[in-house]
Amino acid sequence: MNAAQARMRFPVLAFTGDGDVWCIPGLDIMTRCGGRTLKDGLQRDMEVVDSRWRRWKVRDVRRTGYVSALNLLLSPLFGGPEHRIEHDLVPLEPVALEEVRSRVLAYMKANPDYFLEYDEKELRATFRSVERARTVAGFESALGLDDFRSY
DSSP: OOHHHHTOOSSEEEEOTTSOEEEEOSHHHHTEEEHHHHHHTTTTTOEEEOTTSOEEEEEEEEEEEESOHHHHHHGGGTTSOEEEEEEEEEEEOOOOHHHHHHHHHHHHHHOGGGGTTSOHHHHHHHHHHHHHOOSHHHHHHHHTOOOSSOO
16 A cells, blocks of 8 residues: 555654654655655655554655656756655554654654754753644644655
């Protein structure tokens, strides 16, 4: 099954195999990535949690083309083309809000260098925002998470 067939409710959180957390705002963004992400297999084995707390494991990712001809033409100026991709997803049991919160907090604690620009007060406020989040969008808002389009 691919992301469109899964009928995910966006935004989604993606927990990558290398311990990163991404927020993906929509299907269009979910199905594109930069060349290095594709080459390095960064999305393979990631776990995706949608806004209804349903989740999937990415078994494989395959390139289906380029995002657009214009993107391909301008890619030398911007570090390479964005690829259109399709995920091979395996459904998993739904996950509880508290488990997602624990994983996001563990991510923050394991990656303090991601938050170096924060002073101690901002970091505590961010932890509190994560602890209060009740939705996937709330986690994204608290952390300002990236996606993998340009990488």
